[in-house]
Amino acid sequence: MQEKETQLQQMLTQLRTRVLMMGAAVGIALDEAFAALEENNAIRAAEVVDGDAAINALENEIDELALSLLVRNQPVARDLRFVVGALRMVFDLERIGDEAASIAELTVTLETPLPGEVMEAVGLLMRSAASLYKESMETFRTADHSAALRLCRDDDEITRQEMAALRRVMEFFCGNRDGQSKHFGYEGMNGILICRALNRICRRCANIAEHAYFVEEGIDIKHKPPEG
Amino acid sequence: MTAPDTASGTKLRAMNIDFFYGRNQALQDINLDFPENMVTALIGPSGCGKSTFLRCLNRMNDLIPGALAKGDIILDGQNINTPQTDVVSLRRKVGMVFQKPNPFPKTVFENVAYGLRVNGETKASVIGDKVEASLRRAAIFDEIKDRLHTSALGLSGGQQQRLCIARALAVEPEVLLMDEPASALDPIATQKIEESVRELKSQLTIIIVTHNMQQAARISDRTAFFYMGRLIEEGVTDIMFTRPSLRQTEEYITGRFG
Incomplete structure (x- = not known):
């Protein structure tokens, strides 16, 4: 016979479900923002901007649920770590949602698509961000602490890709080393802002992996250098 | 038996404690150190042996017919679990507060003065000073200073429970055992008892049995988890309540069993 769930267990399940729902909503926003940028599709981008309110509402809902869970049940051990981890997660998820919205806003303002050679480098960074996001959420979903540790320690490739994309943007829009300007304007600025937004998404994905590690292992690895 | 190194800060040490109620073994091979000037909480489900273990520490179980304690209990380097131990003197050193407040049917003053008189104190001025000091240490003096002779x-x-704490403190124990001292009290009274414990630990070593996980987390420095007569895990309270080492401890403190 299955044991009846306690109120605490029910609330924890509800909290986990809401965090995963928010994760899915943010994942969709990212995919849509990236697709809109690649297609230079302003309508699709505008939908991402509009959809950010729903993500913000989920954050508020999860905050309230976590607060209520703490007040009613005073969880300890893994349960407490889960609630603390969830609260940290939703903060990062909301900011990733904001970054998706800001990429979408920049897409709306683009008068012409980013040139192919710029888009190629930005696209590489974009796909890394998308993949990192999926992997970080997966470490949380599956409670895979070794994958979480690997993810949050492995950011050299992201930095390299961002530098390459920024260089491509600068070369194309701002001119080469001779200082010969080509087409600097909003497009150049937008290209830079998009690269920075993608980098911030990657950093927040690393944060999510850190939270997943904390929930599983009870050890905070924020702001700590890699061991060994 | 070699005395342990008390310089390490261990006030009391239980070594290989087995305890039997007749043929029933209630405790099995308990080894636990109690650091000086710290609060140690004993937690575990009902019947796990934590109160039995607490009573071993000042030989209160001697009063139970058919009870038998084996092993060593080292207090300041001396094994107290021997027939030569003067248990009256031991209980003066290791005081106890019980679950239900049990004041004597006497005045507030006489409740606290009683232990002093039993121990041979006759000077009224000394008794008066010690009664006031004990009531202050138990954080109750200001509330009842006008009712000392009622x-x-x-x-x-x-208030009765804090009076019992004052009564225990009057004979200046070095260790205070508390068996669920706030389980019958409302939140305000509980908070006052917990404040007293926090204040007292600078002068005493305190060992408290509690069923209230939040209370253990609030007031103790170390926590020991008992289950079915065995000590399962013990350690620093913050660690025990955030990342205990053993699944059994985690399942108990998160309410999944017990």
């Missing part, structure tokens, strides 16, 4: 039975439950 019956202790007229006090509220929380």
Whole structure:
């Protein structure tokens, strides 16, 4: 016979479900923002901007649920770590949602698509961000602490890709080393802002992996250098 | 038996404690150190042996017919679990507060003065000073200073319990054992008892049995988890309540069993 769930267990399940729902909503926003940028599709981008309110509402809902869970049940051990981890997660998820919205806003303002050679480098960074996001959420979903540790320690490739994309943007829009300007304007600025937004998404994905590690292992690895 | 190194800060050490109620073994091979000036909480489900273990520490179980304790209990380097131990003197050193407040049917003053008189103190001025000091240490003096010569039975439950703490403190124990001291009290009275414990630990070593996980987390420095007569895990309270080493501990403190 299955044991009846306690109120605490029910609330924890509800909290986990809401965090995963928010994760899915943010994942969709990212995919849509990236697709809109690649297609230079302003309508699709505008939908991402509009959809950010729903993500913000989920954050508020999860905050309230976590607060209520703490007040009613005073969880300890893994349960407490889960609630603390969830609260940290939703903060990062909301900011990733904001970054998706800001990429979408920049897409709306683009008068012409980013040139192919710029888009190629930005696209590489974009796909890394998308993949990192999926992997970080997966470490949380599956409670895979070794994958979480690997993810949050492995950011050299992201930095390299961002530098390459920024260089491509600068070369194309701002001119080469001779200082010969080509087409600097909003497009150049937008290209830079998009690269920075993608980098911030990657950093927040690393944060999510850190939270997943904390929930599983009870050890905070924020702001700590890699061991060994 | 070699005395342990008390310089390490261990006030009391239980070594290989087995305890039997007749043929029933209630405790199995308990080894636990109690650091000086710290609060150690003993937690575990009902019947796990934590109160039995607590009573071993000042030989209160000697009063139970058919009870037998084996192993060593080292207090300041001396094994107290021997027939030569003067248990009256031991209980003066290792005081106890019980679950239900049990003041004597006497005045507030006489409740606290009683232990002093039993121990041979006759000077009224000394007794008066010590009664006041004990009531202050138990954080109750200001509340009842105008009622010192009225019956202790007229006090509220929380006040009676703090009076019992004052009574235990009057004979200047070095260790205080508390068996669920706040389980019958309302939140305000509980908070006052917990404040007293926090204040007292600078002068005493305190060992408290509690069923209230939040209370253990609030007031103790170390926590020991008992289950079915065995000590399962012990350690620093913050660690025990955030990342215990053993699944069994985690399942108990998160309410998944017990």
